[in-house]
Amino acid sequence: MQDFLHACDARLFSIPLSLRGWVPTAVNCTTGHLSVSYARIPGSAVKTRDFVEAVKRRYDVPVAFNYRDTAVTTFTLPVPYRPNGDDPMQDxxxxxxxxxxxxxxxxxxxxxxxxxxxxxxxxxxxxxxxxxxxxxxxxxxxxxxxxxxxxxxxxxxxxxxxxxxxxxxxxxxxxxxxxxxxxxxxx
Structure with missing residues (x-):
């Protein structure tokens, strides 16, 4: 479990607090992946296209759009970590x-x-x-x-x-x- 937590933390702390005027709102770490949701700051003139281009330059991954709330986007990054083996069974x-x-x-x-x-x-x-x-x-x-x-x-x-x-x-x-x-x- 510690390997999972360390891998998630390492990826989490590599996420910028602002990316082209968009800010992270949630990070979801699961086995092997970290999904990051960013939101456009209200009143900002930065367009979604600017954010998508910044994500592609920085991470080279696609960005998912929320078509109901166009001020929110998500992208997923790999989280490399080695899975733990079987533990001895306890009561x-x-x-x-x-x-x-x-x-x-x-x-x-x-x-x-x-x-x-x-x-x-x-x-x-x-x-x-x-x-x-x-x-x-x-x-x-x-x-x-x-x-x-x-x-x-x-x-x-x-x-x-x-x-x-x-x-x-x-x-x-x-x-x-x-x-x-x-x-x-x-x-």
Whole structure:
């Protein structure tokens, strides 16, 4: 998970605070990609074409338009990072206790959801498939605390982040985070 957070942060901090008069409003980091939404400053004379040309010069990627709100555009950048391998399985009860306590320790409300085991169909030619002996839960939270601070000293065995969305308030420079992940453990 730390590799994911470091890769997202490195890409996030390479995003300019203004690009041809447009400012970033949200950054969505997922496995392998970072999507950045920029907004045109109200009253600005800078055209969308100017912004698109600046993005192409700087990143050489296409820009997606919001046809309902023409003052908003998005582009996606690659986020190179090496995926982690399989972690050793720990008891699911201990995993949940660890995560609940982690979030309580920083006063972050988190919600968990059960991820049902995948039902694999047995074919006539295949041998009986083993029953899944582990459980998974999703988790999701909103916070003003950067995820790297929340997870910096935690035992992250069996924990994966799937998405970090950073919302940027350009009026006061305030950042807020919406984070989604999963936790795995022995059933």
């Amino acid at each position: 699911m009860g201990a995993q949940m206790l660890k995560m609940i306590s982690l979030f309580q320790g920083v006063n972050v409300n988190v919600s968990f959801g059960d991820i049902p085991p995948k039902v694999l169909e047995k074919s006539e030619e295949a041998a009986a498939l083993p029953v899944q002996d582990w459980r998974a839960y999703s988790f999701e939270y909103d916070s003003e605390i950067p995820p790297k601070m929340i997870f910096s000293r935690a035992d992250l065995t069996g924990v994966r982040l799937l998405q970090v969305i950073v919302s940027i308030n350009n009026d006061d420079g305030h950042l807020s985070y919406h984070v989604k992940g999963e936790i795995y453990g022995k059933a």
